[in-house]
Amino acid sequence: MLSSAYDENFFPEDDCKNVIQRLFSNADDISREECAQIQEYIKTTYKKLREEYKKSQGEWVKPLQLWLDNYS
Numbered sequence: 062m063l064s065s066a067y068d069e070n071f072f073p074e075d076d077c078k079n080v081i082q083r084l085f086s087n088a089d090d091i092s093r094e095e096c097a098q099i100q101e102y103i104k105t106t107y108k109k110l111r112e113e114y115k116k117s118q119g120e121w122v123k124p125l126q127l128w129l130d131n132y133s
Contacts (some may be wrong), residue, residue: 081103082100085100106128115125
């Protein structure tokens, strides 16, 4: 939400992708493979939410509800 709900320079999409890429990268309790899978899931989810946000003309409630409905 931060990379789209505010000014584009507040939290740019590239910064968000960099944060995701670094998540769990130093974790010693999960494997590198699991780390990569988690990161990929988060990147895919981020991309889908951004697409839905754009479709909803700047409204975050609908994309988040859609994600929660499909999360199970």
